[in-house]
Amino acid sequence: QQQVKQSPQSLIVQKGGISIINCAYENTAFDYFPWYQQFPGKGPALLIAIRPDVSEKKEGRFTISFNKSAKQFSLHIMDSQPGDSATYFCAPFYSGAGSYQLTFGKGTKLSVIP
């Protein structure tokens, strides 16, 4: 059973365009929704995250939109730049009653072309 479905698998965007990456999940108990950014040869780094009590969070050019009823959250990159070219992972998790569930999406490779 696939807990987290991330799409698209790869994305090519012109410089200045908008990049949109989606993450659909099944476990309604997830209570933290982060996006990680990974450059080749490096470990992932937290980009932006959201809690389910808000529907949107914006940090600079990066925005998370959260739709609790649809069990989806998405990453929007405005004015995409070549330096944004990386692989992006959603990684929703749940914690409670001494247990937790952490699941990474399979990743989206973003290429921003000049």
Next chain:
Amino acid sequence: NAGVTQTPKFRILKIGQSMTLQCTQDMNHNYMYWYRQDPGMGLKLIYYSVGAGITDKGEVPNGYNVSRSTTEDFPLRLELAAPSQTSVYFCASSASGLAGGGEQFFGPGTRLTVL
């Protein structure tokens, strides 16, 4: 601060050999994690630790062992290496655990090949 460091960066093992992947963090984080990342896949949690002397299994613990004798170090031991363990291994740490939503800081990874 160096953050999270991992050694070695690359290693080739023969089937059946053993090795230890080292991980050290200098941020005084209580929580530490080991992940593996297979090509085209997300990260899968192998083991984690909530503090010195305390470890617990993640999603894919079989074939691995860990120990946490100090706050700084969290080595991952592979016993009887198998080709299925060919992967990139990442160590991470966080100030608060997953329950607190603490940001995880990742090391640069160790690329392991088992032939």
